[in-house]
Amino acid sequence: MPRYFLGLDSSTQSLTALIIDPAAGSVVHETTVVYDRELPRYGTRHGVLPDADPRVVHAPPLMWAEALDLVFRRLHDEGAPLDRIAAVSGSGQQHGSVYGSERFPEALNGLDRQRGLAGSISGTLSRTTAPVWMDSSTAAECEEITRALGGAAAVAEATGSAAFERFTGPQIRRFHKTDPEAYEKTAHIALVSSFMASLLLGRPAPIDHGDGAGMNLMDIRQRRWHGKALAATAPDLERKLPPLTPPDAVLGPVHPYFSRTAGLPSDAQVVAWSGDNPCSLAGLGLVETGRHAVSCGTSDTYFGFMPECHTDPRAEGHIFGAPTGDYMSLICFKNGSLARERVRDAFGYDWEAFSAALRRTPPGNHGRIMLPYFEPEIVPRVAGAGIRRKGLDENDADANCRAVVEAQMMSMRLHSAWMGSRPRELYATGGASANREILQVMADVHGCLVTRFRAGNSAALGAALRGAHAFAAASGEACDWQTLTAPFLDPDPELAANPRPESAAVYEDLIRAYADFEQEALA
Numbered sequence: 001m002p003r004y005f006l007g008l009d010s011s012t013q014s015l016t017a018l019i020i021d022p023a024a025g026s027v028v029h030e031t032t033v034v035y036d037r038e039l040p041r042y043g044t045r046h047g048v049l050p051d052a053d054p055r056v057v058h059a060p061p062l063m064w065a066e067a068l069d070l071v072f073r074r075l076h077d078e079g080a081p082l083d084r085i086a087a088v089s090g091s092g093q094q095h096g097s098v099y100g101s102e103r104f105p106e107a108l109n110g111l112d113r114q115r116g117l118a119g120s121i122s123g124t125l126s127r128t129t130a131p132v133w134m135d136s137s138t139a140a141e142c143e144e145i146t147r148a149l150g151g152a153a154a155v156a157e158a159t160g161s162a163a164f165e166r167f168t169g170p171q172i173r174r175f176h177k178t179d180p181e182a183y184e185k186t187a188h189i190a191l192v193s194s195f196m197a198s199l200l201l202g203r204p205a206p207i208d209h210g211d212g213a214g215m216n217l218m219d220i221r222q223r224r225w226h227g228k229a230l231a232a233t234a235p236d237l238e239r240k241l242p243p244l245t246p247p248d249a250v251l252g253p254v255h256p257y258f259s260r261t262a263g264l265p266s267d268a269q270v271v272a273w274s275g276d277n278p279c280s281l282a283g284l285g286l287v288e289t290g291r292h293a294v295s296c297g298t299s300d301t302y303f304g305f306m307p308e309c310h311t312d313p314r315a316e317g318h319i320f321g322a323p324t325g326d327y328m329s330l331i332c333f334k335n336g337s338l339a340r341e342r343v344r345d346a347f348g349y350d351w352e353a354f355s356a357a358l359r360r361t362p363p364g365n366h367g368r369i370m371l372p373y374f375e376p377e378i379v380p381r382v383a384g385a386g387i388r389r390k391g392l393d394e395n396d397a398d399a400n401c402r403a404v405v406e407a408q409m410m411s412m413r414l415h416s417a418w419m420g421s422r423p424r425e426l427y428a429t430g431g432a433s434a435n436r437e438i439l440q441v442m443a444d445v446h447g448c449l450v451t452r453f454r455a456g457n458s459a460a461l462g463a464a465l466r467g468a469h470a471f472a473a474a475s476g477e478a479c480d481w482q483t484l485t486a487p488f489l490d491p492d493p494e495l496a497a498n499p500r501p502e503s504a505a506v507y508e509d510l511i512r513a514y515a516d517f518e519q520e521a522l523a
């Protein structure tokens with residue numbers, strides 16, 4: 001009887017479930033729940049709640065819980081082999097935080113089929129919404145934490161990243177400042193990843209070193225809570241945080257709720273969840289240097305494996321724990337897919353028309369440039385939204401489509417220089433990596449081959465692979481990352497993109513012009 005592993009990806013806009021058979025090296029089943037479409041009563045748009053203040057971006061944790069019920073129901077109805085699952089792991093959008101009261105563990109323990117997951121825990125959260133990675137309302141708190149820890153470089157040295165608005169520590173500080181009473185009533189703080197793992201386990205789950213590094217609270221080298229960072233963030237914080245754990249920790253069997261409702265074996269194990277980017281690193285088989293990944297999801301992220309911890313001297317990038325126990329480097333752009341959608345929608349295009357516009361326009365766009373800050377940007381730090389154009393007619397649909405994608409790719413190249421030598425190949429993943437023309441711009445700007453694997457959701461795949469790896473290790477079986485991941489790295493020739501020779505010189509010039517324009521705008 002083959003042993004299967006389930007990976008769940010709780011990302012910004014959707015929850016994906018993916019089942020693998022590692023012995024056969026195949027994906028057995030995959031299904032997705034899209035929050036806006038399938039859980040409309042929560043009122044989200046692109047997975048988050050509208051707010052009068054554009055800097056405040058929250059999402060409802062009960063929606064994520066209900067999505068977990070829904071995805072299991074769907075797996076069951078689609079005939080997925082849930083009875084063969086040996087272990088479940090998962091991936092969560094990073095940085096977002098969920099706040100539970102003292103009654104939260106009791107509610108988890110008593111998960112009840114009649115009330116469902118959301119009903120079982122409702123009333124036990126001390127904050128009804130969760131700030132997520134798109135939130136940029138904590139500039140003051142970032143400054144306060146930075147000052148307390150001795151400057152941005154010191155925070156980065158200690159925790160792997162300078163203080164960033166979306167990071168969990170600054171978010172917790174803001175919660176404590178704006179609603180001290182609710183903070184006081186909070187007994188359990190979870191990340192999206194550990195919250196979802198808690199539901200599966202039926203008790204508060206630990207936070208793994210990969211996702212824990214996205215909080216400005218973990219000592220990046222010692223991999224334990226950083227006392228000074230905790231003290232600079234909020235009072236009594238250590239008591240509210242769960243323990244940290246290595247990413248391949250097997251946490252225990254699923255709560256009986258999941259055998260009863262979904263037909264999971266009662267001894268199916270829960271493996272620690274991690275952040276979506278660390279999981280993607282595993283799902284792309286990035287266990288050595290030389291290749292980097294670009295994830296074009298809601299955010300665009302650029303990341304790679306890093307054997308040793310080297311923080312970004314410009315304090316723009318991040319170091320997280322990698323699923324292998326090593327490190328990974330990453331930069332994150334807020335103006336990813338939603339910026340591309342803004343341009344697409346402004347001209348009444350669909351993705352096919354957007355792609356056709358990219359085909360019709362030449363590399364370099366005749367020197368026309370856009371700075372695509374539709375939302376406040378993370379890299380480079382731009383506090384207020386506002387796009388800028390140079391030589392670009394705002395009514396020229398095709399040129400604007402090319403300009404937004406070229407800007408994103410040039411910004412990635414410029415701001416990833418600290419990660420070391422340029423990669424010989426890029427692995428593309430995330431929703432927009434299904435777009436061949438976007439990958440061509442990526443290849444041209446970065447001057448290297450771009451590969452996209454057939455399994456497009458590397459975060460869910462990586463979660464399933466992490467489950468398989470941890471389960472094997474705990475069972476005393478030999479299992480190395482390369483052997484485990486190799487069969488799943490099946491390139492899709494339809495989506496491969498080679499850099500075109502004529503584009504190299506064009507982009508050397510355009511990147512200089514882009515950097516100057518960016519400097520001018522930031523000044």
Ligand SMILES: Nc1ncnc2c1ncn2[C@@H]1O[C@H](COP(=O)(O)OP(=O)(O)O)[C@@H](O)[C@H]1O
Binds near residue numbers: 011014338432434438
């Ligand atoms: N053919 C396409 N071309 C460009 N972008 C696309 C295409 N298909 C989907 N997308 C983008 O993918 C995004 C969703 O990516 P996904 O990786 O599922 O996001 P997340 O994991 O953050 O929830 C959508 O917002 C959409 O803009």
Ligand SMILES: O=C(CO)[C@@H](O)[C@H](O)COP(=O)(O)O
Binds near residue numbers: 011012092094166214
């Ligand atoms: O903030 C970051 C990484 O630091 C984001 O990458 C989030 O982890 C959200 O991921 P997606 O839902 O866009 O994949």
